[in-house]
Amino acid sequence: MRTNSFDATVHERLSDLGQRVLNGGRIEREDALWLFQLEDTADIFELMAWANRIRERYKGNKIHLCSIVNAKAGACSENCSFCAQSAHYQTSSPKYGFVDPEPVQNALTEAQQNQVTAVGLVAAWRGLNEGPMLDEVCDRISEMKASGKSRPDASLGLIKTQKVADRLKAAGLECYGHNLESSRRFFPQTCSTHTFDDRLETIGYLKKAGIKICSGGIIGMGETREDRCDLALSLREIGANVCPINILNPIPGTPFEKLTPLPPMEILKTIACFRFLLPRQEIMIAGGRTVNLRDLQSMIFAAGASALMVGNYLTTLNQSVDKDLQMLKDLGLDPNWEGHDFADQEPGNSGCGEKTCETATVTA
Numbered sequence: 001m002r003t004n005s006f007d008a009t010v011h012e013r014l015s016d017l018g019q020r021v022l023n024g025g026r027i028e029r030e031d032a033l034w035l036f037q038l039e040d041t042a043d044i045f046e047l048m049a050w051a052n053r054i055r056e057r058y059k060g061n062k063i064h065l066c067s068i069v070n071a072k073a074g075a076c077s078e079n080c081s082f083c084a085q086s087a088h089y090q091t092s093s094p095k096y097g098f099v100d101p102e103p104v105q106n107a108l109t110e111a112q113q114n115q116v117t118a119v120g121l122v123a124a125w126r127g128l129n130e131g132p133m134l135d136e137v138c139d140r141i142s143e144m145k146a147s148g149k150s151r152p153d154a155s156l157g158l159i160k161t162q163k164v165a166d167r168l169k170a171a172g173l174e175c176y177g178h179n180l181e182s183s184r185r186f187f188p189q190t191c192s193t194h195t196f197d198d199r200l201e202t203i204g205y206l207k208k209a210g211i212k213i214c215s216g217g218i219i220g221m222g223e224t225r226e227d228r229c230d231l232a233l234s235l236r237e238i239g240a241n242v243c244p245i246n247i248l249n250p251i252p253g254t255p256f257e258k259l260t261p262l263p264p265m266e267i268l269k270t271i272a273c274f275r276f277l278l279p280r281q282e283i284m285i286a287g288g289r290t291v292n293l294r295d296l297q298s299m300i301f302a303a304g305a306s307a308l309m310v311g312n313y314l315t316t317l318n319q320s321v322d323k324d325l326q327m328l329k330d331l332g333l334d335p336n337w338e339g340h341d342f343a344d345q346e347p348g349n350s351g352c353g354e355k356t357c358e359t360a361t362v363t364a
């Protein structure tokens, strides 16, 4: 492995690919895989420099802030191996039923004070069907919308009928979080109670209802770089608007509790590669950033990230919002979303997954 030396071939290929994306072009899988396989620190810094330019080109200095409310916690029927809220594992995660209006309104007020654009209502359950629970969920979303304090988003698991998606849209939902988690190939190693196709089906109903798609995944679950690359390509294919990247924070009691954390430079490289493949989307850094990136947290923006999950995650703590806002200010980045809309999509795509807990996402 080359270490920190200049390689003209790598330099030229990176310049060619970076310029292509800046000019509106697209990176195909062979080049994408090469990017994900880069290992040398000097190459990763050069990759990040291009990713930063791409972010600036398509996002300016705007940073989208998002927070979540844990609307129903724990005792989930699904067995996602990264998740502290699954009923299949013994963890210290809290358990409670569907949230009353007051905590949601409190979260909205806090979000507004902190310049947070969107608040996601996140529930730990398999999914949402027609019935009294859907009525209650729609009530909470309508109340969020009526408050005018923050954009109402939600991450409520699998949806099996168009009618449910249409009801959410009618209640005022603008964006739904539903992660693909990883590549189609690796997904079965993360969960066996539902499938990658179940998730695609849900996203299909949401898009048809006119709801933006927030979909990303979790890295550091033992997947390969090729899996990360294929996740990014799948997100491009489904037309996700917001792409959260969660970094596994192994939770004691879950099957992934003993996994070795990803090195920070591997995480930054992955963010940069996502920016190359998803130039116009919001690349949001969600769960796991504090614990995995430590002092390198602010480098996520230099690697191409354009959005940040702030406040506490579902099952673990984050650094304070004040600290995050100071970090943005110090970098000359602006969290004010006024007049800024969802990312434009690449030609041929139309599409905004799931919010996240520190371990990863909240599928619900």
Ligand code: SF4
Binding pocket: 076, 077, 078, 079, 080, 083, 084, 085, 086, 087, 123, 124, 125, 126, 157, 361, 362, 363, 364
């Ligand atoms: S990620 Fe979501 S669906 Fe999976 S176990 Fe956790 S709460 Fe349930």
